[in-house]
Amino acid sequence: MEEIKVFTMNEVSTHSSKADCWFVIGGKVYDVTTFLEEHPGGEEVLLEASGGDATQDFESVGHSIAAQGMMETYQVGVLEGFKGDITPMKKETTTVKQEKTAFKEIPASIIKDNQPSFFTKLLQFLVPLLIVGVAFGIRSFLKEPQTSS
Secondary structure (H helix, E strand, C coil): CCCCCEECHHHHHCCEECCEEEEEECCEEEECHHHHHHCCCCHHHHHHHCCCECHHHHHHHCCCHHHHHHHHHHEEEEECCCCCCCCCCCCCCCCCCCCCCCCCCCCCCCCCCCCCCHHHHHHHHHHHHHHHHHHHHHHHHHCCCCCCC
16 A cells, blocks of 8 residues: 655645646645646646645536546645545556547538528618608608698
8 A cells, every 4th residue: 555645835835837736625735737738627727726725716616526536646645734534545557648539520511591581671671661751750740831822
């Protein structure tokens, strides 16, 4: 059984770069350097939390069970004074690079409907006529009657 390494917060704080990114979540220390590019929220989120305690940030996002399960593969130890459950970390016996699955290309076509509908054409014709009709109606209503002499 492998012994769990204990780190101080000062030790963790020295790992705060893109080349060496560590942080603490719930008293456990994680090295997520190799996960930066794969993180769905972008590497910037992890880099902002690097070198410090990211417990609140991690819990406020509401990570999936799958994401929480992935965490133990990146765990490198615990924080000094950690009183939680210290279970042996799973370490891979072989280092197998997992191939990323390529997306299957699906043919697609875009349907452009550049022709306005019959209703739209009708409105484009009738609305200006209605405006002109109302304008003439108001003008004739407000115009004083002419008397012939």
